[in-house]
Amino acid sequence: MPLVPRRMGIDTQQEFVVYMDRECVVCRSEGFDAQTRVLVHNGGHRILATLNVTDPGLLSPGEAGLSNSAWLALGIRASDHVHVTHAPTLDSMSDVRAKIYGHRLSAPALDAIVQDIAKGRYPDAHIAAFLAACAGGRMDRQETIDLTRAMVSAGQRLAWGRAPIADKHCVGGLPGNRTTPIVVAIVTAAGLTMPKTSSRAITSPAGTADVMETMTHVGLDVPAMRRVVEREGGCFVWGGALDLSPADDVMIRVERPLDIDSDAQLVASVLSKKIAAGSTHVVIDVPVGPTAKVRSDADYLALKALLEDVASACGLELRIVRTLGTQPVGRGIGPALEAHDVLAVLRGATHAPNDLRMRAVALAGHLLEFCGHSRAGEGHDRACQLLDTGAAWAKFQAICERQGGLREPAVADIRHPILAETTGLVHAIDSRRLSRVAKLAGAPADAVAGLEMHVKLGEHVERGAPLFTLHTETPGELAYAMDYLASHPLVTIGKPGADA
DSSP states (O other), X not given: OOBEEEEOOOOXXXXXXXXXXXXXXXXXXXXXXXXXXXXXXXXSOEEEEEEEEEOTTSSOTTEEEEOHHHHHHHTOOTTOOBEEEEOOOOTTHHHHHHHHTTOOOOHHHHHHHHHHHHTTOSOHHHHHHHHHHHOSSOSOHHHHHHHHHHHHHTSOOOOOSSSOBEEEEEOOOSTTOOOHHHHHHHHHHTTOXXXXXXXXXXXXXXOHHHHHHTTSOOOOOHHHHHHHHHHHSEEEEEGGGTTSSHHHHHHHXXXXXXXXXXXXXXXXXXXXXXXXXXXXXXXXXXXXXXXXXXXXXXHHHHHHHHHHHHHHHTTOEEEEEEEEOSSOSSSEESHHHHHHHHHHHHHTOTTSOHHHHHXXXXXXXXXXXXXXXXXXXXXXXXXXXXXXTTHHHHHHHHHHHHTTOOOOOOOOSEEEEEEOSSOEEEEEEOHHHHHHHHHHTTTXXXXXXXXXXXXXXXXXXXXXXXXXXXXXXXXXXXXXXXXXXXXXXXXXXXXXXXXX
């Protein structure tokens, strides 16, 4: 029986949802219950969706309500009707169940799972089950290699017709470590090609795409991205706007509320995006510290080996750089606050955070040497020169102009300083808790939200001096952050000469 489609105006992100009245004849005759997976089609398009059943009054029995994403995917026109039937059985779910019970997955099994995820055949619950089954060291090296290859195969793969194609990525876990925009500006100013695709935040208060979006348009499609790269040598593009490793974009969306980021999934996510974007030479920044994502030398060495093994198997040149991860980088934590730091470094402002500048220059130097632009030991000085002469800043502006224009990041309406309760030296800063507070303040959904650091490790602070300032848009978000701070100290202060 055909049903009249109705747009519900409900944002379910990438998950397709259909709504049907409990008394709908199709719902009753097909035996549909809430959360049933159904096939919805209007003749020209079809999607797999999750059914939500409504009480009488919200929809008429002859209507099928559609979430925003489902409406757009079906391309509904004014005269369309839709048909709703049981969804076909997903054979790949048997492989997910096998993984849940501890069995290893073959390359064909991973291909099938990833293809089904990329084509929207899995509901969020099934994706979450797959992610959880693969977390906690439950995937071996070959499975990680096969997962990476499957994620590349599920989407398109760019080719630039030349080499090297440079790229840089940080595994995360260190608030404010927004070196990527600076590195891209330096490397492309040197004449190398760096078509940078980045993700939004997964478990952090900001991703590179979130930060760049406060300054320019990042939702470019592939033709627009190519035009920018051919003209300027680089770009700043949100990977979710492209069909590069599309299954990864779906899994990242589900990972975000789960707050999980396993090594195997991290490696497959990072490297599949680099391979799909056509990169040939990639520098990976791995911060190591007690409250960073990678906490110990043993964890670092295990991740380094896995990254190198998978990259080698996939034909990707990789250089791993171990960096210090004991405290946040720069001052800002949150999209707009981090963007202000990036601009200060590129402009050579006197107030620019020196630690962010130093890390960006070091990583750019590695990339210049790795790609053969600079001789060994000379990349750092070359990167400094490109930054100090303004060449990197000019290139950054040119790229942003090609992407739709450069704008100044906004500033939050509410700013609340958190003061030191005692005098002494800063002995420890908890990066994980800082990220948590920045998110409670509204980041990254509110681009101007987050926090601004005023102290570094080893610095002397007086009682009553500001340790950091919360930036929020609403009193409610400020209250959430303050409630958390009441029982979770972020900065540890001890008397001068005391042990940390």
